[in-house]
Amino acid sequence: MYWLTTRAMLNPDQNQLSGNIIVLLAKVMALTCVDLLYDKAKLAKEITKNFKTSIPPGDYEGFMRKLVA
Numbered sequence: 001m002y003w004l005t006t007r008a009m010l011n012p013d014q015n016q017l018s019g020n021i022i023v024l025l026a027k028v029m030a031l032t033c034v035d036l037l038y039d040k041a042k043l044a045k046e047i048t049k050n051f052k053t054s055i056p057p058g059d060y061e062g063f064m065r066k067l068v069a
């Protein structure tokens with residue numbers, strides 16, 4: 001999704017197409033939120049309860065700095 005959004009914003013020659021992609025991505029994100037909040041956020045609570053980080057909290061800052069450098 002990030003790639004599509006970035007590509008849409010960097011193509012000023014295709015303004016209509018770019019706008020349509022951004023609106024579509026916003027709709028997808030909104031529907032994801034609705035799905036997570038449905039049934040008193042049962043699914044969201046289950047996801048957060050069972051979530052295990054892949055990067056230890058102490059290593060996260062270094063990882064992000066390497067990613068954007």
